[in-house]
Structures are given as C-alpha cells and as structure tokens.
Amino acid sequence: MTADHVAETLKHRFGFDAFRPGQEAVVRDALAGRDLLAIMPTGGGKSLCFQLPALLRPGVTLVVSPLIALMQDQVRLLDDMGIPATFLNSSLDGAENARRQRALLAGEFRLLYLAPERLLMPEFVNGLLTELAGSVGLSALTIDEAHCVSEWGHDFRPEYRQIRRIREYLPEMPCWAFTATATERVRGDIVAQLGLRDAAVHVASFDRPNLYYAVKFKDKHSYPELLQQARSGGSGIIYCLSRKRVEELAGRLQADGIDALPYHAGLDGETRRIHQDRYIRDDVQVMVATIAFGMGINKPDVRWVTHFDLPRTIEGYYQEAGRAGRDNLPSRCTLYFGAGDIHTAEFLIAQKRDPETGEALEAEQRIARQQLRQVLDYAEATECRRSIQLRYFGETFQPPCGACDNCCEPRTVEDRTLEAQQLLSCVARLAQRGQRFGGSYIIDLLRGADTDKIRRNGHTDLSTYGIGASRSQDDWRIVLRALLHQGLLTESHDGFPVLQLNADSRSVLRGERQLQLALAPRPARGQRRRGKTVESGDSPANDALFEELRSLRKQLAVERNVPPYVVFSDASLRAMVQSQPRTPEQFAQIPGVGDRKLAEYGDVFTALIREYAEPPTPT
Numbered sequence: 001m002t003a004d005h006v007a008e009t010l011k012h013r014f015g016f017d018a019f020r021p022g023q024e025a026v027v028r029d030a031l032a033g034r035d036l037l038a039i040m041p042t043g044g045g046k047s048l049c050f051q052l053p054a055l056l057r058p059g060v061t062l063v064v065s066p067l068i069a070l071m072q073d074q075v076r077l078l079d080d081m082g083i084p085a086t087f088l089n090s091s092l093d094g095a096e097n098a099r100r101q102r103a104l105l106a107g108e109f110r111l112l113y114l115a116p117e118r119l120l121m122p123e124f125v126n127g128l129l130t131e132l133a134g135s136v137g138l139s140a141l142t143i144d145e146a147h148c149v150s151e152w153g154h155d156f157r158p159e160y161r162q163i164r165r166i167r168e169y170l171p172e173m174p175c176w177a178f179t180a181t182a183t184e185r186v187r188g189d190i191v192a193q194l195g196l197r198d199a200a201v202h203v204a205s206f207d208r209p210n211l212y213y214a215v216k217f218k219d220k221h222s223y224p225e226l227l228q229q230a231r232s233g234g235s236g237i238i239y240c241l242s243r244k245r246v247e248e249l250a251g252r253l254q255a256d257g258i259d260a261l262p263y264h265a266g267l268d269g270e271t272r273r274i275h276q277d278r279y280i281r282d283d284v285q286v287m288v289a290t291i292a293f294g295m296g297i298n299k300p301d302v303r304w305v306t307h308f309d310l311p312r313t314i315e316g317y318y319q320e321a322g323r324a325g326r327d328n329l330p331s332r333c334t335l336y337f338g339a340g341d342i343h344t345a346e347f348l349i350a351q352k353r354d355p356e357t358g359e360a361l362e363a364e365q366r367i368a369r370q371q372l373r374q375v376l377d378y379a380e381a382t383e384c385r386r387s388i389q390l391r392y393f394g395e396t397f398q399p400p401c402g403a404c405d406n407c408c409e410p411r412t413v414e415d416r417t418l419e420a421q422q423l424l425s426c427v428a429r430l431a432q433r434g435q436r437f438g439g440s441y442i443i444d445l446l447r448g449a450d451t452d453k454i455r456r457n458g459h460t461d462l463s464t465y466g467i468g469a470s471r472s473q474d475d476w477r478i479v480l481r482a483l484l485h486q487g488l489l490t491e492s493h494d495g496f497p498v499l500q501l502n503a504d505s506r507s508v509l510r511g512e513r514q515l516q517l518a519l520a521p522r523p524a525r526g527q528r529r530r531g532k533t534v535e536s537g538d539s540p541a542n543d544a545l546f547e548e549l550r551s552l553r554k555q556l557a558v559e560r561n562v563p564p565y566v567v568f569s570d571a572s573l574r575a576m577v578q579s580q581p582r583t584p585e586q587f588a589q590i591p592g593v594g595d596r597k598l599a600e601y602g603d604v605f606t607a608l609i610r611e612y613a614e615p616p617t618p619t
C-alpha cells in the first residue's frame, strides 16, 4: 500500500485533502493489520480511521455498533459517498436480510454494521460469518463505542463482553476498538475485555479547539440570554436535570416563537424517535432534553449546547457539551448555575438509598458528592475552563486557550470581606448558644426575614439579625458558596447540612483574610450584544449565500429522505462560500467532496453559486 494510494482514496472517496491530527497513525496501523485501540474525542474523525482501511484491505470489515440509529446513520453517509456498506439488524424483514447476505457473499459490500447481539448469535457465527471468512474474507472486526465493554464506562453493554468469543473463533482477524471515553480505567478494560493482542494504542488530545466554554450565574437574565442564543440561529441542545424542567422550558421557548421540542425518558419511544428525527433533519432548531438525549446523535452541526442545570460530573459535562461542533466549526458551550442548583444536586444525592432497606448508599453518595464538588470547582473557577477539563482527563494544557470566558472575558474582582464577616459572625453568634443551622436559615437571619421559625427560635434579638437586609438572597448565596468553596467555612452533615466555623473562618473574622469574588461583568442594559452569538466571521453577503446553500441542501436531503448533513456538512458549505467554486474542477477541491458527491451534487451547487456571484444582468 503506497502513501499515494492512501492519499488518493482519502481525496476521491472521502473528499479530504489531509488527515486530521492522529488519523494517519491509526490508519497506518490498521492497514498493517494490527490490533488497535484508538481514543479520540468526539468530532476527531474516528469513522474515517476504519472506513478508509476497510476500502484498502481485502475482505469485509465488520463494524459492531451499539445502536441501530448509529448504524443507519453511518451507512447513509457511506452510501452518499458511494462507499458500499450495509447493516443487518432486527428492523429488516427476512427477504431484505437474505438479499443483503447474498450481496455480502458476492463481495458487493466493504463494510457490514451490526449490533453485538447479532454478531454473537450462533446462527450468524456458524452461518454468514463462517461463509464470509471462507469466501470474500474478513478484513477486521471494528468495535465502535468500545467503552460499552466496560462497567466503568457510561453505557455498559454486557454483550460487548462476549465479543471475545468471536476473536477466539477467528484469531487471524485484527480487532480495532474506538471510543471517545478518556478515562484510564475504561481504556484498560477495553484492552482486557476484547483480548487485544500487542495493540497499538493511540490517544489523541481531548482538546476541542472549536468549542467556546462559558459559565454564567443563573438569574433573571438567564432566560432572555438563552432566548437570544436560540434566536441567533443554528441547532442547539439545552440540557435540564428533570423531565418537568425540560417540559417547562420547551413550552416557554415555543411560546416565545422558537422551534423547540422536548426529549426525555418519560416520553414514549415513538415520540422520542419523532422528536429526534425532526431535530436531526433540521425541522426543529432546539432540543430541550435530559441526558437521555445524546448517545446515537451524530448530528455534526450542533452550534451550541447549553446546560440550564448543573451536570452531574465533569466527564458528563465534557461529553454532553462535546455534542456541539463535531464538524469542527466554532460552537458555544454554556453552563448556567445558581445556588439553587446546589441544593437540588444535594437533595438528589441524599435520595441515593437502597430501594429495599431505605438505608443511605453511603459509598455512592460519597462519590456523587465528590463529583459534585468537582463540577462546582469548575463552575466557580477563575482559571481557564479548558485547562480544568483537560486536567481532569490527565492532560496538561498551557493557558490561555483563547476560547473560554475566563481567558477571553474580563473579570471584575470584588471584595466581599465585609459580607463574609457578617455571615461568619452570624454563625458564630449561634454557635455561642450551642446552635447550628444550614445556609438558608443563616441567610434569612442576615436579611432579617420575618419567619415563624426565626421567631420561635428567639433569633430576632441576635445582633446579626437583619444586618444584611440590603443584599438579595442570591447575593448572599454567592457569598456563602464562595466561603465554602474557598474553605473559609465548613459544611457538615448532621442529618441535614449545617454550617460550622473553622480556623480560616476566624482569620476572616479577625480581618487577616479577605474574600474576593471574580465576577463576569454583565453588559449594561441596552448595550447587550446583538446578532449571531456564534459569529461566522463572514460578510452579510456571504452569510446570505450560506443560507441559500443550506436551503438547497435541505431540499436535496428531503428528496433523498436523509438528514441534511448526509448531503454536506456545514464545513463543506462554509468552504463553498469561501472559495465560490463555479466549475466541477473547483468544486472537487471542497473538503467533503469526493468523486461521488461531485457527480451527484456538483452541477446544482455550482449553478447556484454562479447565479449568486453573477446575477443575470437586467436587460
């Protein structure tokens, strides 16, 4: 296999001039017939790493995929590139199944996608698999989403554990495992459970340079901001913690004129399927969802992902936010968080109980608390967001990244030592009476709230009662959070959380330590940023051409009954806007245009571009 041959296949079949970072080395090892484990982030371009070798090696490449939706999606994309691929699954009737099997045995397909259950069926192993091995041959066994093999991963699938049996049955066939899961433990599990031999392990950086990360306080400005984000165009996903919140927010956005749909496990399968399909086909713009939405969604042009509630873990956040910008175009990931979210998260953790005995699952609760703490550390951090995320995955990143709020947006540092002292002395006064309370109660006291509980406890005569009445409850929560976060106050659990002074609290009270808050300034009213949040960096004329190309793409997609991104990615459309190809030769230079797409779409797209660039002169 010469390098020229590889480059030619890359260009003519896939339409790409060059490999992405990391792809070339994986392809080289795959072509050499080695076992391999490739760990690449979402959008890294994993599929190409086995699809290209599948075209260049003799025999059929098997691809194990956990979801029917994923198989269909990949086969549609390959179809449209003119690469012969098929899948076998339970959605096909007997005749169609038989037809595909015959075609496979006749060597008409280069890739066969299937679920692990199918791969493991004795009828399949003794039937088609054995026949393929003995005729056209088997090139490799590809395991997509290979983290499903691990109990430590997020989508454990016990059948993935059995794949090893196939390896023992056909020991000559190399195994190529792919995943975007970054943890060390899962990697080790994949190698062991799939029985990889002398595997070439490739780990790409988990940096997603096209994603802009920001965290914002949740307050009365949040919803208008979200609405503006939605109005700025581009597909988006909004994640919420509960079904109820999903429904509420989707309804509110709809009422405000946004094409939004809800998605959560409480909807029946058919409704979920329809909502997902409409989203993928760009019929609706925004999906408001719980984390039930995501796996199996290959939509490459998600322009923004907003978490309207706290994610449970950093890894979860990275993966969910990472559904934005698979096509490597600039995309925004925003996390909103407010003090109330912390209470909700803690409440949910406290619910982790043994369903039979009702006893607290202490180990699980401890892990969940630690994960929550990491998420809060991320949310409240003033350092580069990207550095924090990548550190979590064991990578070092040298800030500034140039694409996160902490690196790009100026912060104002405010001194809140006075409020900190007021809050701490309130805790101290109660401690003198041998009493301990939680944060909400302390804040009520500071604000001089007139509640039954305060009167009953006789706390209206405390010297700190009402000394902080001029500040809002949210303001006090921020101060409280910062004190806890910076270790200047301790929260312990006495059945319920109570506040306790520590040595550092006392140095704040003595004035030896300050409480500093780094806050993102809000734009003054009236000068809020307008227009697109994800700037295309293009002139209005180019944006108009882009929109025209998009509607042509949509029309072609509807005719072919495929999602628009199967026809072309946004990245290809943007490249067309940039170079405005008018001839087939020029069109062939666009990334994503291989021979098949050139033949299929070259004429219509270049005609539109010509018409746009040289409008017929009025006579």
Ligand code: ADP
Pocket: 016, 017, 018, 019, 020, 023, 040, 041, 042, 043, 044, 045, 046, 047, 048, 300, 326, 327, 569, 591
């Ligand atoms: P992953 O499965 O790792 O999330 P995909 O295989 O879906 O990533 O690829 C993500 C996007 O990158 C796709 O739109 C794909 O067409 C594009 N892509 C892959 N390889 C290249 C390349 N060498 N050059 C340009 N674009 C690429």
Ligand code: ZN
Pocket: 383, 384, 385, 386, 387, 399, 400, 401, 402, 403, 404, 405, 406, 407, 408
């Ligand atoms: Zn940064």
